[in-house]
Amino acid sequence: MRQETEREEEIYVRKLLGDRYGACLLKIPKSEQEGVKTPDFELLVTDVRVAVLEVKRLVRTPRTPENGWQVKVNANGIREATRTDNAPQRVSKLIHEAWKQLHTVPDPKILVFVNDESQMDSLDLQEAFNGFLHYGNDSLGYYKNTVSAKVANGAIREEKWQIDLYIWIDRCRRLNPEFRVSTETGLELARRFFGCPDIGESPNHWVEKDAEKRAFHPKR
Numbered sequence: 001m002r003q004e005t006e007r008e009e010e011i012y013v014r015k016l017l018g019d020r021y022g023a024c025l026l027k028i029p030k031s032e033q034e035g036v037k038t039p040d041f042e043l044l045v046t047d048v049r050v051a052v053l054e055v056k057r058l059v060r061t062p063r064t065p066e067n068g069w070q071v072k073v074n075a076n077g078i079r080e081a082t083r084t085d086n087a088p089q090r091v092s093k094l095i096h097e098a099w100k101q102l103h104t105v106p107d108p109k110i111l112v113f114v115n116d117e118s119q120m121d122s123l124d125l126q127e128a129f130n131g132f133l134h135y136g137n138d139s140l141g142y143y144k145n146t147v148s149a150k151v152a153n154g155a156i157r158e159e160k161w162q163i164d165l166y167i168w169i170d171r172c173r174r175l176n177p178e179f180r181v182s183t184e185t186g187l188e189l190a191r192r193f194f195g196c197p198d199i200g201e202s203p204n205h206w207v208e209k210d211a212e213k214r215a216f217h218p219k220r
Contacts, residue, residue: 004029009057009114010040016169016177017112021194025053037101043110043193051108051164051189054101056094058115060172087117087124088148092156095128099159108185112167122168122178128152129160129180165189 004027006014017023025041039052063069063081071081095111102109113125127133131152136142152160164186168178179196181187190196 007055007057010055012114012171013053013055013112013169014041017167017194020177023193028052031104036104038104039101039109042107043189049107051110052102052105053110053112054098055112055114056098058090058094058113058117058120060117087120088128088151090120091124091128092151092154095160095163096155099156099163102163103159108165108189109163110165110167110186110189111163113169115168115170116172118172121170121173122180125166125168125180128156167194 006027010027014025017025024044026044028038028040028042031038039054041053041055042049043051043053061067061069063071065071068084068086069081071079073079091113094113098111102111115121123133127148128151131149132144132146133148134142134144161182164181164183166180166182166186168180170178177194179190179194181190
């Protein structure tokens with residue numbers, strides 16, 4: 001079997017999950033069948049595969065007009081860059097790409113995001129998945145922003161539910177990994193291999209280890 005080359009973000013995930021949680025990840029060789037893509041890793045327990053894992057990186061986008069940013073210099077000589085938020089679309093695209101690789105095997109499926117974009121965070125995964133976010137607080141009330149409904153109900157409408165466990169790693173902020181489960185299988189993986197706390201009866205939750213859990217809305 002030929003030795004497969006690991007991308008930088010794959011090495012980072014393998015070492016992080018191994019050092020922090022004791023997870024044993026082994027690189028999966030690329031398929032020799034034309035047009036067939038394979039996941040990045042298999043998660044092993046005593047040499048037995050218990051899940052497959054795909055790594056996707058969110059790269060920091062250069063703040064240039066070519067990348068959709070409006071750049072100007074203000075009265076104080078400070079360069080400012082703004083753009084329309086496309087974070088949920090970026091997340092959705094990577095879920096769709098990951099599914100093409102993950103669906104080729106029958107094993108439980110894990111998708112890991114390595115986020116290097118400072119203008120994105122785990123709420124962008126939540127918004128891409130659900131198609132909305134609630135903004136506000138208990139004293140002032142909340143409103144439901146549904147601008148990403150088309151994203152959630154587009155190409156990933158069914159695919160997103162077939163990925164059992166999502167792991168979000170904010171490398172740009174060096175925060176603890178966060179976990180989202182979409183199935184009972186994903187819930188078991190999160191508890192067994194990553195030390196996630198009990199998150200209730202429904203598996204459709206977003207949890208941060210050692211922090212208060214934030215619920216997702218279950219599939220209708």
